[in-house]
Amino acid sequence: MMGYAAIIAARFKALLQYRAAALGGLFTQIFFGLVRVMILRAFYAAATTAAPMSLPSVTGYVWLGQAMLLLIPWREDTDVAEQIRTGTVVYELTKPIDLWGVWFARSLAWRTAPVFLRMIPMFVFAMLILPAVAPGWGLAPPPSAAAFALWIGCFAGAVMVSAALTALINVSMMWTLTGEGVPMLLAAFATMFGGLVIPLPLFPDWLKPALYALPFAGILDFPSRVFTGNLSIAEGGLVLAHQLAWTLALAAAGRYFLARGLRRLVVQGG
Amino acid sequence: MQIVVEDLAKTFRVAERTAGLAGAVRGLVRRKHREVAALAGVSFSLAAGELVGYIGPNGAGKSTTIKVLAGILVPSSGRVEVAGRVPWKQRIEHVRRIGVVFGQRTQLWWDLPVVESLDMLRHIYKVPADRFRTQREELIELLDLAGILATPVRQLSLGQRMRADLAASLVHAPEILFLDEPTIGLDAVSKLAVRAFVKRLNRERGVTVILTTHDMDDIEALCDRVIVIDGGKIVSDGTLGALRNTVTRERWLTVDVAGDASEVGDADATVIRREGERVCLAFDPEVVSPAELIRRVTSRHAVRDLFVENPPIETVIARIYQR
Numbered sequence: 001m002m003g004y005a006a007i008i009a010a011r012f013k014a015l016l017q018y019r020a021a022a023l024g025g026l027f028t029q030i031f032f033g034l035v036r037v038m039i040l041r042a043f044y045a046a047a048t049t050a051a052p053m054s055l056p057s058v059t060g061y062v063w064l065g066q067a068m069l070l071l072i073p074w075r076e077d078t079d080v081a082e083q084i085r086t087g088t089v090v091y092e093l094t095k096p097i098d099l100w101g102v103w104f105a106r107s108l109a110w111r112t113a114p115v116f117l118r119m120i121p122m123f124v125f126a127m128l129i130l131p132a133v134a135p136g137w138g139l140a141p142p143p144s145a146a147a148f149a150l151w152i153g154c155f156a157g158a159v160m161v162s163a164a165l166t167a168l169i170n171v172s173m174m175w176t177l178t179g180e181g182v183p184m185l186l187a188a189f190a191t192m193f194g195g196l197v198i199p200l201p202l203f204p205d206w207l208k209p210a211l212y213a214l215p216f217a218g219i220l221d222f223p224s225r226v227f228t229g230n231l232s233i234a235e236g237g238l239v240l241a242h243q244l245a246w247t248l249a250l251a252a253a254g255r256y257f258l259a260r261g262l263r264r265l266v267v268q269g270g
Numbered sequence: 271m272q273i274v275v276e277d278l279a280k281t282f283r284v285a286e287r288t289a290g291l292a293g294a295v296r297g298l299v300r301r302k303h304r305e306v307a308a309l310a311g312v313s314f315s316l317a318a319g320e321l322v323g324y325i326g327p328n329g330a331g332k333s334t335t336i337k338v339l340a341g342i343l344v345p346s347s348g349r350v351e352v353a354g355r356v357p358w359k360q361r362i363e364h365v366r367r368i369g370v371v372f373g374q375r376t377q378l379w380w381d382l383p384v385v386e387s388l389d390m391l392r393h394i395y396k397v398p399a400d401r402f403r404t405q406r407e408e409l410i411e412l413l414d415l416a417g418i419l420a421t422p423v424r425q426l427s428l429g430q431r432m433r434a435d436l437a438a439s440l441v442h443a444p445e446i447l448f449l450d451e452p453t454i455g456l457d458a459v460s461k462l463a464v465r466a467f468v469k470r471l472n473r474e475r476g477v478t479v480i481l482t483t484h485d486m487d488d489i490e491a492l493c494d495r496v497i498v499i500d501g502g503k504i505v506s507d508g509t510l511g512a513l514r515n516t517v518t519r520e521r522w523l524t525v526d527v528a529g530d531a532s533e534v535g536d537a538d539a540t541v542i543r544r545e546g547e548r549v550c551l552a553f554d555p556e557v558v559s560p561a562e563l564i565r566r567v568t569s570r571h572a573v574r575d576l577f578v579e580n581p582p583i584e585t586v587i588a589r590i591y592q593r
Binding site for chain 1: 377390
């Protein structure tokens, strides 16, 4: 376990160095957050029927989505992809450590460090600055301490799902070799079905069960709704179960295909 | 014997398609495969503490052998035992005891400072903290790493990176070290540093080293024993001296004369080259002894300087490959 912990720590530290990217990303995400809140406010003002999500909830949902944008498994780990492309990946087999575990550990760091860098200033902006300037436009604090604690749990669960999915995308590189196929498709899915374009509760009722069943819902949608109080504490428990199930399923798939890909490499040569 | 290789064979299936558009279309429907034997029955064994050069032309099977020994490749047939283990079957236990350096690749993390890569490897190999500290200090000193410890790997020169890679392969104090072209692309100073280090490692710590290289100076500087592989088969295995003798007994006499050297020569020797006042003669010591040849040359010409040497090892190896 120490080996994996060391990998997470090293990768985390390395990723924290990209501060300029974080600053640039922060401004972009604030801009798009304002645009999305503006659009949703217009929709809500013109709505003739009751929406399945209150306006404060949906506003908070947008800001949480903007703050945790990089939690989305939007592409493969480029270092790993490079290793696979050049064949250096076999080098990893000369280490007494499980390769999927290494990739998962790297992904855990990759899905947290950039998010933390952006999340903290984003929370300051959306929770403190924005409500003071434009009341009703910002992110309201969670309804209770319990909801906040549960959100932390769901955030951790979301990191696990996202990292397991990233590791699986890495594995897919063993067949496709480029980041243009599977990752781009997945990024589109994750953005759309993760609630980043339209909050999932605002989708048509007949589509919701399918969207909620997908792993993407567990990354941004569910945790954000726990935070804003749109989901109850009891429902939050189900979110954790959903995330755990998907983490295990994606991990099992990743391990299975990695073993197959490696067998091809070690039997067939790179 | 620490390493035993018996009748090792490895065949790859290579997809083939005929040239042109028609070939490309046909390739979509049915792939033709061709079997390529990278190793065709390789046998050798190594005792602990040996330093062996493993050489051969490109595509001879050097890297394939190293990959099998390192537990990366599963062979098609044959028996391999390294320190009592079968590499590809007991991979995790096996790799704890070996170090591997592929000169063309790096095992360091691109965006991490060298020192952090080493530290991470300590955790991966579960080296106790105090043993790691002494080991690290020693490696830093021997490989002159102090100045580059804090530098991210992507900013290192090739020579610096290779020294760092060597350190990375040794944090867990392996008994066996596989070096696949460790001096490739290095400048003369870096090459000397790598050679000196490998030699010390072998002499002082008794680490068994298998070294593949195209640089014959590596072999001359380091290896008592040389295994030559060509076409997936071992064509020679023995000391450097024995290897020379199997190929040629030839020796070279280089003579500097005062004045024109175009007349210098002998019936029992062939002229290899002639440049200004210098002549190089090749001769077989069984036909004419060095002393006799020198006497003949000095009696006929005003010799300023002369020396006898073995043909360069490149010449010897090239002749083996050509056979």
